[in-house]
Amino acid sequence: MIRGATIRDVAKRAGVSVSTASLALNGKPGVSAETRARVLRAALELDYHPHTAAKNLADGRTRTIGLIAPISLEHLFSSASFFMKLFRGLHHIAQRKGYVLSLYIAESDDEAALQIKSLVRSRAVDGLVITNPTFTSPYLEEIRRYRVPFVVIGRPVGKAPFVDNDNQAVGWMATRHLIEHGHKRIAFISGPDRFTFCQDRLLGYRKALEEAGVPYSRELVWRSEIVEEDACRVVKENFPKIRFTALLAATDVQAVGAIRALKEMGIKVPRDISVVCVNESELARHFMPSLTTVDLHERELGRRAMELLIQMIEDGVVREKGIYVEASLIIRESCGCNYGKGGGNEKEQGAPQKKSGKG
Amino acid sequence: MIRGATIRDVAKRAGVSVSTASLALNGKPGVSAETRARVLRAALELDYHPHTAAKNLADGRTRTIGLIAPISLEHLFSSASFFMKLFRGLHHIAQRKGYVLSLYIAESDDEAALQIKSLVRSRAVDGLVITNPTFTSPYLEEIRRYRVPFVVIGRPVGKAPFVDNDNQAVGWMATRHLIEHGHKRIAFISGPDRFTFCQDRLLGYRKALEEAGVPYSRELVWRSEIVEEDACRVVKENFPKIRFTALLAATDVQAVGAIRALKEMGIKVPRDISVVCVNESELARHFMPSLTTVDLHERELGRRAMELLIQMIEDGVVREKGIYVEASLIIRESCGCNYGKGGGNEKEQGAPQKKSGKG
DNA sequence: CGTATCATTCGAACCGTTTTATACTATAAA
DNA sequence: TTTATAGTATAAAACGGTTCGAATGATACG
Numbered sequence: 001m002i003r004g005a006t007i008r009d010v011a012k013r014a015g016v017s018v019s020t021a022s023l024a025l026n027g028k029p030g031v032s033a034e035t036r037a038r039v040l041r042a043a044l045e046l047d048y049h050p051h052t053a054a055k056n057l058a059d060g061r062t063r064t065i066g067l068i069a070p071i072s073l074e075h076l077f078s079s080a081s082f083f084m085k086l087f088r089g090l091h092h093i094a095q096r097k098g099y100v101l102s103l104y105i106a107e108s109d110d111e112a113a114l115q116i117k118s119l120v121r122s123r124a125v126d127g128l129v130i131t132n133p134t135f136t137s138p139y140l141e142e143i144r145r146y147r148v149p150f151v152v153i154g155r156p157v158g159k160a161p162f163v164d165n166d167n168q169a170v171g172w173m174a175t176r177h178l179i180e181h182g183h184k185r186i187a188f189i190s191g192p193d194r195f196t197f198c199q200d201r202l203l204g205y206r207k208a209l210e211e212a213g214v215p216y217s218r219e220l221v222w223r224s225e226i227v228e229e230d231a232c233r234v235v236k237e238n239f240p241k242i243r244f245t246a247l248l249a250a251t252d253v254q255a256v257g258a259i260r261a262l263k264e265m266g267i268k269v270p271r272d273i274s275v276v277c278v279n280e281s282e283l284a285r286h287f288m289p290s291l292t293t294v295d296l297h298e299r300e301l302g303r304r305a306m307e308l309l310i311q312m313i314e315d316g317v318v319r320e321k322g323i324y325v326e327a328s329l330i331i332r333e334s335c336g337c338n339y340g341k342g343g344g345n346e347k348e349q350g351a352p353q354k355k356s357g358k359g
Numbered sequence: 360m361i362r363g364a365t366i367r368d369v370a371k372r373a374g375v376s377v378s379t380a381s382l383a384l385n386g387k388p389g390v391s392a393e394t395r396a397r398v399l400r401a402a403l404e405l406d407y408h409p410h411t412a413a414k415n416l417a418d419g420r421t422r423t424i425g426l427i428a429p430i431s432l433e434h435l436f437s438s439a440s441f442f443m444k445l446f447r448g449l450h451h452i453a454q455r456k457g458y459v460l461s462l463y464i465a466e467s468d469d470e471a472a473l474q475i476k477s478l479v480r481s482r483a484v485d486g487l488v489i490t491n492p493t494f495t496s497p498y499l500e501e502i503r504r505y506r507v508p509f510v511v512i513g514r515p516v517g518k519a520p521f522v523d524n525d526n527q528a529v530g531w532m533a534t535r536h537l538i539e540h541g542h543k544r545i546a547f548i549s550g551p552d553r554f555t556f557c558q559d560r561l562l563g564y565r566k567a568l569e570e571a572g573v574p575y576s577r578e579l580v581w582r583s584e585i586v587e588e589d590a591c592r593v594v595k596e597n598f599p600k601i602r603f604t605a606l607l608a609a610t611d612v613q614a615v616g617a618i619r620a621l622k623e624m625g626i627k628v629p630r631d632i633s634v635v636c637v638n639e640s641e642l643a644r645h646f647m648p649s650l651t652t653v654d655l656h657e658r659e660l661g662r663r664a665m666e667l668l669i670q671m672i673e674d675g676v677v678r679e680k681g682i683y684v685e686a687s688l689i690i691r692e693s694c695g696c697n698y699g700k701g702g703g704n705e706k707e708q709g710a711p712q713k714k715s716g717k718g
Numbered sequence: 719c720g721t722a723t724c725a726t727t728c729g730a731a732c733c734g735t736t737t738t739a740t741a742c743t744a745t746a747a748a
Numbered sequence: 749t750t751t752a753t754a755g756t757a758t759a760a761a762a763c764g765g766t767t768c769g770a771a772t773g774a775t776a777c778g
Contacts, residue, residue, distance in 0.1 A: 377728085378728060378729075390727085391725080413733090416735085417733055418733085
């Protein structure tokens with residue numbers, strides 16, 4: 001690796017001192033326009049790029065954001081697509097503001113906590129984005145003690161700055177769509193309670209039923225892990241016992257499991273049962289029938305998170321606020337509301353994102 | 360952010376000089392066991408973590424690998440899942456060897472080249488992993504001039520160290536499976552020629568036909584962009600004109616498009632037409648029918664790439680070699696070879712990965 | 719006993735920036 | 749004319765590590 005020009009080389013070529021060169025290169029005041037131009041030209045001629053590590057050491061900032069991801073994320077809600085979209089949003093803002101993203105994958109929350117500690121104490125990052133959806137209070141407390149700016153993706157159990165969808169609104173929106181098309185017996189396939197988004201979507205589901213005067217019935221709510229097989233299982237178990245005309249799944253893979261179960265029992269979607277779910281993904285888009293689903297706008301999630309984080313870093317203020325990003329319903333085939341209408345089978349509905357009280 | 364202990368604090372507490380402390384902490388020779396223990400204990404007591412930037416500046420290494428990804432990757436072959444798996448592999452080895460991954464997304468190859476230049480010249484990384492599948496010779500030449508270790512994921516058009524599947528073997532393997540089940544009229548949905556993996560898969564397809572004495576016919580090879588809609592289109596265009604009993608798609612999303620086209624024309628998969636494709640993904644796994652496909656073992660791809668790269672970094676030797684990672688066929692429903700057999704519908708076949716001459 | 723050898727240890731230089739405190743102008747105010 | 753006051757430019761001191769070369773003391777050898 002060829003040894004590049006240093007700021008000393010630039011200074012010498014421009015006929016100024018190193019300190020003046022530094023000021024000029026960083027656009028700081030205290031340099032005449034003429035001198036600044038001379039320095040900039042010299043830098044250009046030498047193809048000067050400041051040495052990252054030297055800069056970090058001198059001014060104590062790394063311009064690096066640590067992205068903490070749990071290995072388990074891979075198994076969650078078609079998470080590859082979720083994560084990539086989120087990442088695109090994070091990266092977009094980071095790049096624009098001159099920050100770099102470093103990735104850290106941890107096998108467990110304990111390992112993540114350890115990694116975080118090391119990162120912070122060795123001054124490797126200016127801030128953190130934490131995507132572990134099960135990260136709980138003790139961890140957050142610990143991180144808070146480091147006084148490092150951080151933001152959580154998803155609503156954490158403890159108190160912390162976060163960016164998330166209003167998952168109650170998400171559940172509400174999906175359920176509402178089914179109700180509007182006349183359904184009254186709507187099954188809900190939920191996920192484990194350790195995920196706040198599952199709890200919240202269930203609340204939204206109940207709320208929509210309530211508002212419509214449809215009685216809520218516990219026998220219509222089925223727990224399943226967030227994998228196809230388990231959703232398939234709960235549907236097969238419950239279908240013979242319980243009557244329903246529509247089904248809402250907490251995630252897209254669960255919807256797919258449900259549809260497979262129904263198909264294996266000779267039930268057609270959407271002809272016999274309407275299905276709606278959450279998560280926009282390759283799977284939702286390409287499945288047959290294509291899935292009516294709630295798009296979480298992960299990219300926006302990422303953008304907002306990065307904006308919040310960088311603000312915290314640069315202003316030095318830690319805001320405890322949570323930010324909610326709007327979601328929207330994508331109407332496709334599985335709900336059946338445009339079944340048989342042929343032609344363009346996809347419409348997006350920028351839902352009114354009910355300002356549902358949370359807390 | 361609390362000011363942590365420096366190596367000077369550690370040295371003082373252990374009653375040694377800074378240089379001795381450094382040697383001890385880094386496990387270098389020239390320190391007595393007793394002294395080393397004392398230093399280590401002091402470091403532990405002070406919860407000392409070396410300052411990353413200072414270390415980088417002092418020894419000229421960053422222990423950081425830059426991961427260059429093109430924005431377009433997102434649209435390629437269910438690439439979210441591809442990328443996440445690749446990333447897991449890369450990260451796995453990187454972490455084990457004490458490296459950190461930084462991510463850089465570029466809108467275009469030009470932008471990527473610019474980013475790379477800046478990264479290298481500002482000494483922000485020790486090496487690069489380049490995932491842009493269309494990165495061509497001029498770019499590679501430029502990077503080579505920087506004398507920075509790098510490895511390309513996928514077979515590049517130019518000469519460069521790379522890690523990839525033997526895509527000729529991949530195409531061969533998939534075609535072979537269809538031939539073994541008696542098919543002679545096998546259509547191939549290929550992708551744009553700018554992707555070497557498309558060219559190679561086509562070669563493998565031809566080779567398998569040849570070996571089996573099945574005549575190759577140009578009318579059975581259809582170009583399509585790597586999106587569902589386009590694959591759907593080419594199938595609809597060709598189906599009425601050309602007779603075939605099986606179909607091989609260069610990617611999973613193209614297979615899905617093809618199946619949709621067939622379905623819309625009243626043809627059932629696998630009952631009427633057998634379908635095989637490449638890429639193991641959520642989509643391939645959960646689609647109905649589930650897709651018989653070639654698993655590219657992206658995680659292994661990532662591992663091997665990172666191993667090669669780190670070797671190049673630490674040995675200071677640039678090897679021009681290409682590494683091929685084995686792929687394997689996953690037999691599911693869409694090929695129909697186990698159609699109606701019920702029960703476990705998935706078997707993996709560690710194919711003999713024919714050592715097909717590539718040159 | 720003197721000296722070469724070896725294992726330890728240490729002081730100081732160095733990595734390439736930013737930043738602080740200071741000096742030097744030239745101009746404006748007194 | 750002197751004295752503030754900006755406006756520029758600079759030298760030197762950080763930042764927190766690694767590493768080089770010299771110094772020290774102990775051991776082995778002739």
